[in-house]
Amino acid sequence: MPGLRESYTVARGDSLSGIATTEDVRGGWQRLYAANRQIVGDDPDLILPGQRLSLDVAKARGTARKPAAAAPAPKRPAAPEVQQKREAEPRPEKTAKPQPEREAKPQPEKTAKQEQKKEAGQEQKKTVRSDRASERVEKSSGFSAPVAARTGTPYRQSGSWSSGYHTGVDFPVPTGTSVRAVSAGTVVSAGWAGAYGYEVVIRHGDGRYSQYAHLSALNVRAGQQVGGGQRIARSGSTGNSTGPHLHFEIRTGPGYGSDVDPLAYLRAGGVRI
Known part of the structure; x- marks a missing residue:
């Protein structure tokens, strides 16, 4: 029943969510963290063995505990189903039908303006080919970012983690x-x-x-x-x-x-x- 224990001493391998579940803390790990933030620190990800946490979350927050029906213990989310990819079946290649040869028709002489447009088009194609080549070189390295986003909390930022810093x-x-x-x-x-x-x-x-x-x-x-x-x-x-x-x-x-x-x-x- 809630309230039987006033405090809890953190052991190796504990997490706030696990403590909140086993000790039936009303409001879950978020309420437990809010009541013990001065002890845990700014980041609740990794708590330290030996820390003494108050389980009386209502008293620690300075409010009176109101009688209410006991909330059901939080459950670990069900493991997500692994999404399997299906390989596409190969499709038979289409054989191009032979086309009858056509006699070349005489073309009028191209103006200087048409020649300039042709050269500009050729330069544009070269640029596109160069960009695609750069993409192929980058992909061939075999490395990519885990997500397409900017970074947040940096590596080795000091804090209340068990190692004393952010490990990722x-x-x-x-x-x-x-x-x-x-x-x-x-x-x-x-x-x-x-x-x-x-x-x-x-x-x-x-x-x-x-x-x-x-x-x-x-x-x-x-x-x-x-x-x-x-x-x-x-x-x-x-x-x-x-x-x-x-x-x-x-x-x-x-x-x-x-x-x-x-x-x-x-x-x-x-x-x-």
């Missing part, structure tokens, strides 16, 4: 935004990850790992091969999240605590971000 970079995007693999690799994990909500972790050919967190839908499974730029999920706000965004990390190992600068990694691969 955030991209503020609406829920449902396509999330793409930054380069080819193998999916190491795809599913629920506590404070990170739904996440995907990919191992790349250079030995680095990329992590995509707070997702709303998954398009891949563990063990699946993916290509650079392939959609792997959709962004969301699951886990300990203050709003819709993508949390993105580059790591030397599959787990938390082996992070490196994610933007420096992408830029080294030719991504403009």
Whole structure:
């Protein structure tokens, strides 16, 4: 029953959403965070073991507790179904029908103005071909940004995280935004990850790992091969999240605590971000 315990001491592996569920905190993890913000700090994503949190959220906020029916305990969102792609069946190539040869008709001499238009058209075609060639060179690098958006909370910003700093970079995007693999690799994990909500972790050919967190839908499974730029999920706000965004990390190992600068990694691969 609510109110039996006045406080809770954070243990390793705890999250605000998990504590709110097990302790039946009225108002969920958001109310628990608001009541203990001075202890937790500005970001609720990663709380620290040993912190003593008040469970009396009404008293901590300075308001009287009103009698009300107990709210049902929050449930973990159901795991999103993996969306599978169907390969298009190859269509038989159409054989062009032979056309009868036509005799060339004599053409009037072209004026200087027509010649200038022709040269201008040729220059424009050269420019288009050059632009397309540049696109092919950029795509051949095999690297791409995880989402088409500007960055938010930067890497290594100091704060109340267990490491003392932000281990990745955030991209503020609406829920449902396509999330793409930054380069080819193998999916190491795809599913629920506590404070990170739904996440995907990919191992790349250079030995680095990329992590995509707070997702709303998954398009891949563990063990699946993916290509650079392939959609792997959709962004969301699951886990300990203050709003819709993508949390993105580059790591030397599959787990938390082996992070490196994610933007420096992408830029080294030719991504403009």
